[in-house]
Amino acid sequence: MSTFPTLAEIEVAKERLAAHLPVTPVSYAASISEKLGKHITIKWDNKFRTGSFKERGALNFLLSLDPATRERGVCTASAGNHALGVSYHSQRLGIPCEIVVPVNAPLVKIERCRKLGAKISYQNSLAEAMVYAQNLARESGITYVPPFDHEHIVQGHGVGALEVLHQVSDFDSIVIPIGGGGYAAGVAATLKQKRPDIFVLGVMSEWAQRIRENPDAYKPGFAPMTIADGIAVKQIGKVTGPLIERFVDKVVAAPETSIAHAIMMLLEHERTVVEGAGAAALAAVMDGHLPDRCKKPVVFVCGSNIDNNLLSRLIEQDMCERGRLLRVNVSLPDRPGMLHQITGIIADQGGNVLQVAHDRFYARLPGYVDVTVVVEVRDRAHGAQVVKHLNDAGLPSQAV
Numbered sequence: 001m002s003t004f005p006t007l008a009e010i011e012v013a014k015e016r017l018a019a020h021l022p023v024t025p026v027s028y029a030a031s032i033s034e035k036l037g038k039h040i041t042i043k044w045d046n047k048f049r050t051g052s053f054k055e056r057g058a059l060n061f062l063l064s065l066d067p068a069t070r071e072r073g074v075c076t077a078s079a080g081n082h083a084l085g086v087s088y089h090s091q092r093l094g095i096p097c098e099i100v101v102p103v104n105a106p107l108v109k110i111e112r113c114r115k116l117g118a119k120i121s122y123q124n125s126l127a128e129a130m131v132y133a134q135n136l137a138r139e140s141g142i143t144y145v146p147p148f149d150h151e152h153i154v155q156g157h158g159v160g161a162l163e164v165l166h167q168v169s170d171f172d173s174i175v176i177p178i179g180g181g182g183y184a185a186g187v188a189a190t191l192k193q194k195r196p197d198i199f200v201l202g203v204m205s206e207w208a209q210r211i212r213e214n215p216d217a218y219k220p221g222f223a224p225m226t227i228a229d230g231i232a233v234k235q236i237g238k239v240t241g242p243l244i245e246r247f248v249d250k251v252v253a254a255p256e257t258s259i260a261h262a263i264m265m266l267l268e269h270e271r272t273v274v275e276g277a278g279a280a281a282l283a284a285v286m287d288g289h290l291p292d293r294c295k296k297p298v299v300f301v302c303g304s305n306i307d308n309n310l311l312s313r314l315i316e317q318d319m320c321e322r323g324r325l326l327r328v329n330v331s332l333p334d335r336p337g338m339l340h341q342i343t344g345i346i347a348d349q350g351g352n353v354l355q356v357a358h359d360r361f362y363a364r365l366p367g368y369v370d371v372t373v374v375v376e377v378r379d380r381a382h383g384a385q386v387v388k389h390l391n392d393a394g395l396p397s398q399a400v
Contacts, residue, residue, distance in 0.1 A: 004189045004243055005151065010158040013060050017159055020059055020089070024048065024160070026167045026298070031269040036285060039296040041168055042270070045160060046278050050084035050112070051304040052230070053160070054147075057182050058085035060156030061145050062093060069143055070095045075136050076145040077101070077129035080109030081230050081277070081303050086145050087118040098142070100133040102126045106229060106307050127234060148182030149237030157186030164298055165194055173199040173294035175281040177302055178251060179208070179231035181240030187300070188247035199294050202244060202251040203284040205231050205276075209253035212236075227310060228259050230277025230303050250289070258283040263311075264318045266301070275306035323380030326351070327372060328387055331396045334360065334369045342371065345393055349386045352376040372400070 024047045033040045045053035062074070073096030076086045083099045090097035098119040101110055114120050123129040130147075137144035146153055160183075164174070174191065178184045188200045207226035211234050226232045236244060244251070254262075262279035265286070266272050281299045284290070290297060319325045332338040343353055355374035363370045377383040383399065390397035 004193075004246065005155050005158055005186065007190070007193055009151075009155050010162060010186075010190050013056075013152075013155040014159045014162055016063050017056060017059060017156065020063075020092075021048065021055060023163050023167075024053075026164065029270060029299075032265060032282075035265075035269070038285065038290070038294075040285065041171060041296070041298045042282075043160070043164055043167075043298055043300045044272075045300055045302045046272075046274060046304040048085075050081070050088050052081035052084055053157070053183055053300075053302040054081045054085035055089065056159055057148070057153035057156035057186070058082060058145060059089045060159075061150065061152040062086070062089050062095065064152050065095075065143060073097065073142040074145050075100065075133050075142050076147065077123075077126065077133040078147050079105045079126050079229050079232065080305060082145075082147040083113045083118070084109055084116075084305070087113040087116040091117045096142075098133075098136070100129040100136070102129050104225075106305065108307050109305050112305075126232075146237075148180030148233075149239045150182075151239065153182045154186040154189070154239060154243065157183045158190035159186075160300070161187040161190035161194070165191070168298055171198070171296045171298045173201065173290060173297040174300065175201045175203060175284055175290065175297050176300040177228075177231050177277055177280040178202040178204045178236070178244065178248075179233040179277065181236045181244050183300075183302065184248060185237075185240040185243035189243050192247045199291065200248045200250075201281075201284060201290055201294075201297075202248040203254050203280045203289075204251060205259065205280060206253045206255045207232055208234070226276065227256055227263075227314070228254070228276030228280055230275060230305075231280060252284050252287075252289045254280045254283040254287065258287050260314050260317070262286055263306070263314055267315075272301075273304055273306060273311065274301055275303045278303040319376075323383055324377065325354070326375045326377045326383035326386060327400050328375065328383075328390065328397050329400045330371045330373065330390060331364055331368050332371055334363075334367055338369075339371065341393075342373065342390060342395060345389055345395075346373065346375055346386055349389050350378070350382070351386045 048055045075098040077100045205228040262283035359370040
């Protein structure tokens with residue numbers, strides 16, 4: 001690959017992809033902008049058919065293959081989004097496809113790959129999956145499609161920068177997630193050749209930062225999960241690394257809690273479901289990582305393939321953090337009708353009982369039962385009002 005992808009190469013990729021991919025939309029995020037004090041435009045790269053930005057790079061690579069190579073087939077290793085891009089466009093182009101995934105890859109992504117006709121095999125980790133897929137390619141004569149570390153992948157992602165330059169007339173910065181670096185490298189290298197004045201902020205996950213600083217930090221069997229699996233990559237690529245170092249002005253790490261809050265902000269204010277990796281860029285803006293001079297950022301949202309169970313848990317945790325859920329422990333005399341009495345008080349105060357748990361064995365008082373009730377309330381003040389009325393009725397109660 002040349003020192004960096006030239007504008008001519010990116011334009012070729014743009015023409016190559018034009019017949020196959022839509023231009024993803026941008027929009028001004030009015031409510032989020034008001035909340036964060038910046039004029040925020042979102043580049044919705046989650047609006048591809050597979051719900052992921054990965055389609056640009058994967059398709060550009062596949063279209064670069066000659067007919068004989070396509071006929072032999074391709075393989076790749078991925079935790080999900082790259083696998084979706086390769087599976088979908090391999091099916092469209094009639095290319096046999098095998099995907100090697102880690103055993104903890106999100107089920108929603110893997111099942112979609114299977115439905116797209118890809119053959120699926122598993123390895124213990126993403127690193128092992130990549131080694132296995134590369135060996136498979138060498139031994140069988142099929143072509144390995146790199147998730148990020150290849151010139152065609154980088155050039156494909158550079159097309160996103162050309163789109164933004166055409167779509168947004170007034171911006172002073174971009175914020176983009178970094179996993180293996182293909183996305184950020186392509187966009188930043190393209191953008192900086194056109195607009196060197198634009199500030200580029202790259203966002204990795206705190207999970208990735210820790211493991212890059214200490215590869216032995218996560219022992220097998222005890223590795224913590226990350227909600228940003230799409231950028232949970234242990235190393236920046238050899239092709240992408242120098243490009244990020246040259247064209248990305250600053251790289252920061254987003255904590256899991258910040259990413260979770262960004263997912264919820266996009267759901268609440270933009271009515272859009274976004275996965276952890278897709279929300280990482282907004283998380284960095286929320287945490288104040290942009291310089292003060294950057295008032296008009298373009299925030300890249302790169303994917304929407306979040307597991308429904310995870311999304312449900314994040315919504316519930318967000319409700320707890322904002323005081324929308326109240327968990328209250330009530331000591332009751334262990335006799336008939338007492339549960340009816342406390343639920344009646346809660347209902348009278350406009351609370352909605354979601355869950356009830358009884359504990360007789362560890363009750364605080366002899367002859368009593370401790371009842372823990374989870375109640376949906378309007379806010380913290382409403383929750384305090386519910387607890388007060390329970391205590392006023394002679395039922396010892398405390399929020400827990």
